[in-house]
Amino acid sequence: MTTVAVSERVLRWAIDRTADPIALQQKFPKLPEWLSGESQPTLRQLENFAVATSVPLGYLFLSEPPEERLPIHLFRTLDGKHVTRPSPGLLETVRMMERRQAWMRDYLVERGQEPLSFVGSASAASDPGDIARAMRKTLGIDAGWAKKQSTWEIALRALQRKMENVGILVVVNGIVGNNTRRKLDVKEFRGFVLVDEYAPLVFVNGADAKGAQMFTLAHELAHIWFGKSAAFDLRELQPANDELEQKCDRAAAEFLVPAEELRSVWDQMKHEARPYQMIARHFKVSELVIARRALDLALISREDFLEFYRGYVSRERDSQDQDHVGGNFYLTQHLRISRRFAEAVVRSVKEGRTLYDEAYRLTGLYGTSFERYAQRLDTGE
Incomplete structure (x- = not known):
């Protein structure tokens, strides 16, 4: 059987990209022999190895590992806690x-x-x-x-719709594409924004607690006003030590x-048993956002905020299913x-401007799944 010579350095690079090297070795028992050069994988084994490590097959034929950069x-x-190399999940998601x-930009220009006009309309001064008022x-x-919405969760979805209505693509996902086996790591990034004057796009890591997603979305919106693409972890909902990040x-x-309104409400409710919850009901944002804003305005200490933050995030992540919205695949x-x-792609397919194969690749939906989703879009579901 024909075997393929693979560079040890490339093999080790592929292994390092995986989340569970032990499971990888269990799946490929001869991996130590491939690394030592004692034996070599067959083409079929190498194809399976590429899938298991989320590496394009062509990379495994290189003599040296490729340099992957965001x-x-x-x-x-x-500070000092930066990641030396982006994860495969983040890289693939950004490229996707x-x-x-790029497709949407071409579609709109045509x-x-x-x-x-609002993209890049703000400056350092x-x-x-x-900017918030704009x-x-x-x-x-x-x-x-937000106060006009019945709950903060509904307010979050309303904000997403408002952003899409003015031309911003909003994506919320906690996995790579539709692959439920490949989770996105909140510790690595909470979201990113790709600025474009025709089709700005914001991506929120859906694996994050929903209470934090609203703040991420607003932060990304500010990035569009400054006209700067970036990814960010917003650890503990705090910005990086960067002037742009802090302004956003x-x-x-x-x-x-708004600061003025929170100060007024805070004086009335700060002595209640659960002040964050009561004020959150007033503003229709999550308790987490209220606590974060109270910290900004020096209404609480950093220690008080961190204690609340850690408990809140832990409780919310335990209680919610990050990969489904009401269990409905198509709403997801x-x-x-x-x-x-999605509406633009479906419209383009119907007009004969986009082939089905391209539409499948763009949406990640194939065959009957794409057809059924397109039908639901037509009916407004």
């Missing part, structure tokens, strides 16, 4: 979103779409409060927009919870694909 900057909150964005004005909401953070905080796709993007 096309955008990854801001890390804690870049492909969608249809005569004008550039979005802009006041975060002014974001609300563009989205067509007022300072008390302040604009996001003011966008969600609205988040994983971006409803605005």
